[in-house]
Amino acid sequence: MKKLSIPLTATILLLIIAPVYTFGMHIMEGFLPFEWVIIWSILFIPFFMLGLKDLKKIFARDPRQKILIALVTAFVFVLSALKLPSATGSSSHPTGVGLGAILFGPKIMAVIGTIVLLFQALLLAHGGLTTLGANAFSMAVVGPFVSYTVFRFMRKGNVNKGLCVFAAASLGDIATYIVTSLQLALAFPDPVGGVTASAVKFLSVFLLTQIPIAAAEGILTNIVYDLIQKNNPEGEEAYEIKGYK
Amino acid sequence: MITTSELTFRYDEGDVALKNIQLDLNKGNIIGIIGVNGSGKSTLFMNMVGVLKPTSGAVLYNNEPIKYDKKSLRELRKKVGIVFQDPDKQIFYSKVYEDVAFALRNIGLDEDEIKRRVSASLKSVGAIEFKDKPVHFLSHGQKKRVAIASVLAMKNEVILFDEPTAGLDPKSVKAIAKIIVDISKLGTKVVISSHDMDLIYELCDYIYVLDKGSIICSGKTEEVFTEGDIMNEVGLAEPWLVKVHKNMHFPLFRKEEDLYVYFNEGGR
């Protein structure tokens, strides 16, 4: 048996698998086995309910903000339908939640992100209902939480704002990829190496293919955030959900 | 009926948008408010429905100054409706029936009455065929009809139309014009703001001309449009029937059919 070099094999594997992950980090309908469908559906619910509680408070104070939340949700959906061009010619979709997390915080993004995932599953056949829990956990809970935390933390450290936004958005994406890799590893452990080996396997493939995409979304988010600031000189507080935070 | 008394309005940091407006909707059945962009038409409309509060002066309904507490505004808006220029900004439901019923449900009418009113208003704007269609499948003209229907269903005493025919094809313009005439025939007061001078000339019986926030001219339609060179001074076009009258020394006709009869029967 010929012994191929690692780099070559890795490249071949990547070229085979890479096109896959241009469709975002959604786990497709029916991909996860039943136990994990249940587990992730249960795990994401508390976070969703936390966000819902916040929303109910906001709406009680000003019911017109239902319109604003819906506008933001539609915005994130449309954002995730855009194609990010890349140097290799293939394209990918932003997750859209990075910008949302920075502007609106992670709790309501849990709700907004989940609703976006629902629309993606029903209108685009992207992701699924059985995998809604899993996808919501990675994309609507962990991702926004990381984006928000990184952003706030770096801002407190007085880091340059552009860098904060870039880091927040890309690290949020990377956190999402990590969670998705772990979800897949847990559901499909290696016969020999078990969950650990499987996790390493998925992580290495994902991270290698997704880091450029995460960086791309980071760059885009930064450009957008910067322009939003320029167009709304009252500052970011002007369009933060009133009464929230 | 709406009147204003020395209505002056100024935005927070800006210049005075409306200066000493004296408006009286009793003067006509279909009232036109014309002026170039920025002359204050939209600001005036916003004052008339209580969205904006005058800096000085007042807006009066049946000679009572309107009050700005929530309850009074609700009562005012039951009587005064407004159809905005962009239908996408006032259609919230994706099902036509639901959107037209929206305001009626907010008022608290019972479902049978709502059904009756929705059907009636959809019929009168010619939108009954697509009452179950999702809104995003409709054309701009069809959406505009739905927007009008949802205000019609409220059975207001006054309806304000902000650029009712902007962006519509000629056939749709005719259709909307007919709808407006029908609404007026039912006794509803209509106020139109538009750049379409031919439409204004055709529909309105009383006109207010706004320029830089002030009313520089008002009166019956024929009088206003033949008043010196007002239209050109404020930067507006003249209705073509007026131009024919002025430049070809024909009598002033309100309807183009009358002009054709006159011309073809050799009256010169």
Add this chain to the structure above:
Amino acid sequence: MLIIDKIAYNNRLSQTNPYLKFGVGFALLILSVLWNNLWGLGAIILGVNSILIAVARINKKQYIKLLTIPIVFILFSLIATIFYVSKEKSDFLFSVGFSNCYIGYSMITLMRAIHILLRSFAALSCIYFITLTTGFNQLILVFKKLRIPKEIIEIIMLTYRFIFIFLEEVAELYIAQEMRFGYINLKTAYRSLGILVSTLFTRIVMRYQDMSIALDTKLYDGEFYI
């Protein structure tokens, strides 16, 4: 752009009872995920797709196109689940050797992959059964029956309405930019996309203000009745 939405309102089953459609579709969806029997999964695939093509009369060409992307996606995802690392060459049906280990696939992972493939295909068919025959407006009725929190349903309903407005705006902005060479190279593409997105966002703020006014003139009292 949203083909699924268009088809949902234009097929032979679009007027059928939405609770029935969703009930059947969702039950079969759960069954697809629960049932380990490969023949059973095959039956679901055949059955559901037959209904879609024969009863709902979904356009075959369109449907195949709709199936292709997810299935290709699934196939590629499966590759990662098939291959694994072991020190023993004997584990594998096929393997490639490295300095101290082997990467390959075995009967175990192969069978697992086939199961996943059938399960995903079955689940995908079920989800398409629901989404291609049931317009979103009907689905909202189903959400109400499912006792999903009222505020969530209101947001879902409004979001559905707004998505189409934004898609139109994005299309207009994109074409306008393209006409002015906004996407000729990578750098300009990112800059143009950034402008597009931020413009869309700024319009949200303005749109919200205008819509709030419209709500007031329609005597909005806090409830969206569904």
